[in-house]
Amino acid sequence: MKLIQFEALFIRDFSTELWPFPLHSHNHFELMYIRKGRGVHILNGKKSNYFSDSVFFLLPEDEHDFQIEEETHFSVIKFLPGILKGGINTNNTDFWDNFLHGLARKLKLNYETPIPAFQLEKLRSVIEVLILDWRQRGEKTGELHTHLLRSILLILNNSFEDNKEKDILRLGDSFIDRIQNYIHAYICYPDKLSVKELSEVFKMSESGLRITFRKKMGIPLREYIHSLKTQLIKERIVNSSSTFSEIARDFGFTDPSHFHRFFVHHTGYTPMFYRKENLISNL
Incomplete structure (x- = not known):
């Protein structure tokens, strides 16, 4: 099953005891932050345990599913890559195309490695600001959320820096x-x-x-x-x-x-x- 998203940026924030979607892929990038809860995430056929403060970053071709063992609070940011380029010098827009695939690989390689505490604190704070402002705007997205998304991605990248x-x-x-x-x-x-x-x-x-x-x-x-x-x-x-x-x-x-x-x-x-x-x- 493939879920199609037409919005350039889509945010969801919810708690559930039962994952509401079947195994699926999508046409967008997806960042998922687990605020609290416990269970199993199945990504491209590979199972990994998740807990509070787990982070997953999915490419469009990834297939995934969740087996929830304890009520889980998800903060989810779905986006199309073009939204990251708005307001940036066009000579630098290709940075994001390469960046997104590199970040996904880093997180998959380090899925059992905790995010450093000081980076996790920054990540949690920015996500909380994003969700709070999104709710205050009647669950509508705006320019601020795009800038916050860029910050979240850069914080994650710095958490697993492997450029050397x-x-x-x-x-x-x-x-x-x-x-x-x-x-x-x-x-x-x-x-x-x-x-x-x-x-x-x-x-x-x-x-x-x-x-x-x-x-x-x-x-x-x-x-x-x-x-x-x-x-x-x-x-x-x-x-x-x-x-x-x-x-x-x-x-x-x-x-x-x-x-x-x-x-x-x-x-x-x-x-x-x-x-x-x-x-x-x-x-």
């Missing part, structure tokens, strides 16, 4: 976890993902790296990188208003023609056709 290479390499217990984390972190930087560069970072021979990755993942290293990049580009094409030149630049292609050839080779479609077809199917 040494921090990325610490995430995960195994070699395959660490290399996947590294690839996801640098997917927009082709020079960082050459076999030569990866072999130096992970202190393995190039042939050893290829063999180990394929044995563990069942897919060649280069194919994995291209598949991930293709999927992220698809999401960007459908869920943003970025031009193809902007997308090409942000994913490290030498020029728009290089981007066009890559996308056609890996999907069988031109970027323009893919955007039109998917926008139509989501109407």
